Every structure is written in C-alpha cells, then in structure tokens.
Amino acid sequence: MNARVLKVHPGDNVIVALRNLSAGEHIEFENDTYVLPYAVGAKHKFVTEDRQPGDPITMYGVLVGKATQPIRRGEPITTFNLKHDSEHYGLDKKQPFSWKPLDVSNWQDRTFMGYHRADGSVGTRNYWLVVPLVFCENRNVLIMKDAFERELGYAQPEIYRENVHELLSLYKAGEMDVIKKMQPFIEPNQTGNHAQKRTFKNVDGIKFLTHEMGCGGTRQDSAYLGSLLAGFINNPNVAGATVLSLGCQHLQTDMISVEIKRQNPKFDKPLLLFEQQAGTEYALMSEAIKETFLGLIEINKIERKPAPLNALTVGLKCGGSDGFSGISANPVLGHLSDTIVSLGGKTVLAEFPELNGVEQELINRTEDTAKAQKFITLMGEYSAQAEAVGSGFDMNPSPGNIKDGLITDAIKSAGAAKKGGTAPVADVLDYAEPATTPGLSLLCTPGNDVEATTGMAGSGTNVILFTTGLGTPTGNPVCPVVKVSTNTVLKNRMPDVIDFDSGPIIDGEQSIAQNADALLEYIIQLASGETITQAERLGQDDFIPWKRGVSL
Incomplete structure (x- = not known):
C-alpha cells in the first residue's frame, strides 16, 4: 500500500488520502503525478480528472455522486461540489454470480467453548433475561436489577459514586478551594471481568431490559415488540427469562408465549410469566424474585463445552x-x-x-x-x-x-x-x-x-x-x-x-x-x-x- 494515498478500485476516479496532504504537494501514484491545488485531509478524496457539473464520481467501482460544481484534477470532493447519486437497481438488471468458498482448512477443526442449547444452537454467554411487556413495568424491572446485581456480584464497580463521595466529603468540610484545584480523578484499572465476585460461576449475567412500548402505540408496534422480545428470549446466549406484565396492555403474555414457539418450535428454556394486576406489587415482586433465583440455580448447572x-x-x-x-x-x-x-x-x-x-x-x-x-x-x-x-x-x-x-x-x-x-x-x-x-x-x-x-x-x-x-x-x-x-x-x-x-x-x-x-x-x-x-x-x-x- 502507498504510504500516502490509495485508489480503492481500478475504475474509481477519486484517490483516498491516507495522510494529511498539503496544498501544492506533488503526489506520484500509478505512473501519474497529481499536483494538489488545495490541502486534502487524511480520509478525504481528490479527483483524478477534471469534472464538470453532472459528471459522475465513482468509488469502490460504483457511482457515489455527481459533481455540482467544476472540480479540478487533484481537488478534493466536498459537500459543496458533490451531491449523492446512485445507480438504479432491479431484478431486470440481475447478473450471473459465482463464488468460490475460501480455503478454511486452518479453521476447520477449531472450536470455541460455548453453551449448548436443546434446540441445537450454541451460546457464547449464559444469561438470564428479565423483560417487561409494557413500560409500566420498567420500575419493577429496575428494582429487580438493583437487588440481583448487588447481591449476586454482577453490579458495576461504583467508581463514580466514590468520586461523588470524595467531593461531598470535601464540600461538607468547607474545602471548596481544594475541589476547584483538584486534578482529574485517576482512572481505575478495569481489565478484569469481575467473575470472581459472582455467586453463580456459570451465569455470565442477569440482563434487564426496559423500553417505552407495549401500550398506547399501534397494534403493529406491539406485534413488532413481541417478535423482538421473543427473539431475545430465543437468542442462544439466553438460558431463561422472567417476563413482567401489567395485564391490560396490547402485548399480552399469551401472545409472547405463542410468538416464542412460532419462532422456535423446539423452545424449552425456563420462561417465567408474572402479571401485576393479579394482586399487589409486593406479591408480584417477591414471587418473581424467588422464581428467578431458582431459575439461576438451574442454569448455573450448564457448563461450556466445545463447539x-x-x-x-x-x-x-x-x-x-x-x-x-x-x-x-x-x-x-x-x-x-x-x-x-x-x-x-x-x-x-x-x-x-x-x-x-x-x-x-x-x-x-x-x-x-x-x-x-x-x-x-x-x-x-x-x-x-x-x-x-x-x-x-x-x-x-x-x-x-x-x-x-x-x-x-x-x-x-x-x-x-x-x-x-x-x-x-x-x-x-x-x-x-x-x-x-x-x-x-x-x-x-x-x-x-x-x-x-x-x-x-x-x-x-x-x-x-x-x-x-x-x-x-x-x-x-x-x-x-x-x-x-x-x-x-x-x-x-x-x-x-x-x-x-x-x-x-x-x-x-x-x-x-x-x-x-x-x-x-x-x-x-x-x-x-x-x-x-x-x-x-x-x-x-x-x-x-x-x-x-x-x-x-
């Protein structure tokens, strides 16, 4: 590769600057010389030939725009002299295509250590998922998140809380001048993955989703949300899920259950469904927490195996x-x-x-x-x-x-x-x-x-x-x-x-x-x-x- 410039495709009429190029600089490339009338910043492109308004600009071998102003040879393309354009497409223009797979003999027998699911998929992570069917349950999801993450060793290090604590202590001591003159906090070493703090060694995390959907939008929106949440629950990195429902929203618990099975008829992961309008919030949360904890015990029995x-x-x-x-x-x-x-x-x-x-x-x-x-x-x-x-x-x-x-x-x-x-x-x-x-x-x-x-x-x-x-x-x-x-x-x-x-x-x-x-x-x-x-x-x-x- 030329140390300063690159043409991506032989048919292109622009050249990419790999380094900052100065105005007046002579660029030798592919037996040709370009004198740059203006500086060209790294990552930007200059044209290989004069362009007039309406003339095509090609890169990667395709049309990427048309000139709106005269562009001199060696001059960079900008939003001032170029506008977007692209080729029309359709089945009637379909061309024959052939492809030869790569030689992958070096990788053929390689494996990774993954979590094997009953449907034949393999996860790279072993997560329990907690999801709300409607935004009304976001608060309950976040309460569960705080409780589980703190107690089971999945919470993020509280480095910023420690920063605020130090500032608060100085403020209470009347040390305003010290605060104003403080150097930036020293960045902590965060190279570890904190796995040693976990109660469940084979559970990579409990993941808590929140969103602003499920009710008040169109039925189409709720259907798409149900499809998406079902996809997350079916994802091979997920071992089980807790679903919180208010009860009256568009996206019902039976709908999510049907969608999960529609996407994956072999689905057999633990799926816990809870509805708040069936009783008190405390009854909902205490039962959801207990059953989720039992679910974590079960998925902790799953171990990584070669895949x-x-x-x-x-x-x-x-x-x-x-x-x-x-x-x-x-x-x-x-x-x-x-x-x-x-x-x-x-x-x-x-x-x-x-x-x-x-x-x-x-x-x-x-x-x-x-x-x-x-x-x-x-x-x-x-x-x-x-x-x-x-x-x-x-x-x-x-x-x-x-x-x-x-x-x-x-x-x-x-x-x-x-x-x-x-x-x-x-x-x-x-x-x-x-x-x-x-x-x-x-x-x-x-x-x-x-x-x-x-x-x-x-x-x-x-x-x-x-x-x-x-x-x-x-x-x-x-x-x-x-x-x-x-x-x-x-x-x-x-x-x-x-x-x-x-x-x-x-x-x-x-x-x-x-x-x-x-x-x-x-x-x-x-x-x-x-x-x-x-x-x-x-x-x-x-x-x-x-x-x-x-x-x-």
Whole structure:
C-alpha cells in the first residue's frame, strides 16, 4: 500500500488520502503525478480528472455522486461540489454470480467453548433475561436489577459514586478551594471481568431490559415488540427469562408465549410469566424474585463445552464511521464473514439505509429470486417512507461522517457494504426475523446503532462485530459487541471502548486477510468466555426497539 494515498478500485476516479496532504504537494501514484491545488485531509478524496457539473464520481467501482460544481484534477470532493447519486437497481438488471468458498482448512477443526442449547444452537454467554411487556413495568424491572446485581456480584464497580463521595466529603468540610484545584480523578484499572465476585460461576449475567412500548402505540408496534422480545428470549446466549406484565396492555403474555414457539418450535428454556394486576406489587415482586433465583440455580448447572466455529452467528455493523472504514475495518469484517460462511456458519449484515448504491450487487449475489425480490421490496418501502417525510437515504451521513470523509450516502454505503464480504446472499430478513439459514443474511434495520444491534440480537446473533472510525461505546444486553477501530489513533485515544484495531492495514503493517485472521482468533477467545468486550466491562447494555418509523 502507498504510504500516502490509495485508489480503492481500478475504475474509481477519486484517490483516498491516507495522510494529511498539503496544498501544492506533488503526489506520484500509478505512473501519474497529481499536483494538489488545495490541502486534502487524511480520509478525504481528490479527483483524478477534471469534472464538470453532472459528471459522475465513482468509488469502490460504483457511482457515489455527481459533481455540482467544476472540480479540478487533484481537488478534493466536498459537500459543496458533490451531491449523492446512485445507480438504479432491479431484478431486470440481475447478473450471473459465482463464488468460490475460501480455503478454511486452518479453521476447520477449531472450536470455541460455548453453551449448548436443546434446540441445537450454541451460546457464547449464559444469561438470564428479565423483560417487561409494557413500560409500566420498567420500575419493577429496575428494582429487580438493583437487588440481583448487588447481591449476586454482577453490579458495576461504583467508581463514580466514590468520586461523588470524595467531593461531598470535601464540600461538607468547607474545602471548596481544594475541589476547584483538584486534578482529574485517576482512572481505575478495569481489565478484569469481575467473575470472581459472582455467586453463580456459570451465569455470565442477569440482563434487564426496559423500553417505552407495549401500550398506547399501534397494534403493529406491539406485534413488532413481541417478535423482538421473543427473539431475545430465543437468542442462544439466553438460558431463561422472567417476563413482567401489567395485564391490560396490547402485548399480552399469551401472545409472547405463542410468538416464542412460532419462532422456535423446539423452545424449552425456563420462561417465567408474572402479571401485576393479579394482586399487589409486593406479591408480584417477591414471587418473581424467588422464581428467578431458582431459575439461576438451574442454569448455573450448564457448563461450556466445545463447539465448532460454524455454530457462530456473527452480526456485522458499523457506526461512527470515517473515511477509513471502507478501506480497513469493514473489508476485514467482510473477509471474516466469508470465512465463517465457508465454514458453514451464519453472518448477518444489517443497516439497509447504508446499502444505498450497492443494491444491484447484492441482488446479483442473491441466488433465490424470491429473496432478491424481498430485498427490493424492503429497500423500496423503507426508502419511500423516508422520502415521504423529507428525509431520504441521501441524508444519512452524520456531521461526524462528513467531517471524516464520507461526503455522500453512496460513499458511506459502498464502504459499509464491504462488511458483507463477497459470499452469496443466503437469506433476506425483516427486523428481528430469526436468522436460520447458513450463510450471509441481509437484515432490514436502520443505521441507528442501537436499533440495529437490538435487531441483530433479536435475530439470534451470538457475537456482533462493530467497526468504528470515530469511537462508539454501543453495547447490547445479550450479545457481546466487539468494537473494531479503523485506525490506530482511535484505538490509542479510546482504549476503554475499542476491542480490536484494524489500523495496521492503513499503516501498511498487515493485509486485510492477516487482520481478519487475528480478529477471528480474538472472537474464539471471546466466544469461549476467556475475555469480555469493553462494552461488557462498562455495562453498556443498550436496547432500543425500532418502531418502524423513519430512522436512518
């Protein structure tokens, strides 16, 4: 790799700056010389030829925008001189597709230590789940959370409470000057996973969900919530669940029971259902606590055992993306996805707004025509819904994305799609629809980090890989979320958020395949419980159901 610049695809008419480039600098690349009329920041792109208004800009081999102003050779593309554009797609444009699985002989006999479920799935974690069917039960869920986590050794270290205690003591002593002159608190060492404090050694945690749904919305919203909660309970990382119901809400206990069985006819996990309007709150809570405790005793009997790597269901996500995302971390996930698929495992690519511009490639890769049409329908309905309220997919890039080189949604999407590798698309799923087909599945979710990771966990992922160029602390209650940095500067700046670094690719120290192999080694350790993610260590249990409104 050139130390300063990179052309991602031979057909591109833009070149990516890997370092900050100065105005007037001469760039030698592929037997050509470019003189830069303006400075080009790292992660940004300059054109290889003069462009006039309406001329196409291509990157990753696809159309990513059209010029709105004259752009001179060597000049950077910006939101001032470029607007989003992408190719039209459809079944009528479907092209033949072939794929050769990777040589995975080095991984064929490798295993991880997982929790085997009766339905044949394997968990990377052994969790008990507590969920409310309606927001009225959030308070009761949080009371249970405080009681169980404190008493059983799952509570987060109270470092910030200790900070406040120290400040309060100084304030009571009249030491205002001392408080004002204090240096920042020393960061504690949080490298451990606190497992030694647990009462139940084989229970990785008790996870408590809260949400604002279940009543007062549409019946469709309640149905989607029921499907999502059923997916979480069916997730292979969950061993049992406690469900709290008020009683009068749209989403009834019998509905959730039916949905769980519909999704998984082999379901046999302990499921505890409690309804508050059947008596007093104290009666509800004391019974729920007792039965949940008994459930924990039972799932503590489950131990990790070897499982093949094809038992993994890996979610593929990006957030806080930058101009390096599509060059380093996302292609690494793509190579890893192809490896898992070649082994017979499952991967799930989410974020439909961030597939804008690469739809035709994915259609070509979808061998089943009915599934290709399902993808077209879901994309079309989602896009039309966004456009109807004046917020189309072209408005997806955030200010942070744009600042770091993702000028149009098509640029962002073409790089984001690299997470899906090159394997055929085996299935197309609506939000929280179970991932049951080996291979790569496309899952309809927003780009919104938490709505997307929530949907992936609801579809059954037991590990989520999350690339980021700017730094995103997102986690998930039941599925470990691995934060993969696109650049080493981020890894060094936010070590308490980032788990794995793909920056060595940008620095020319590793190939994409080498970095992907190192990431898979990390996943094996993670799936075996030998390490935990930074999000798990921080207690970052984010849960936001998508209400199917416009969310990009």
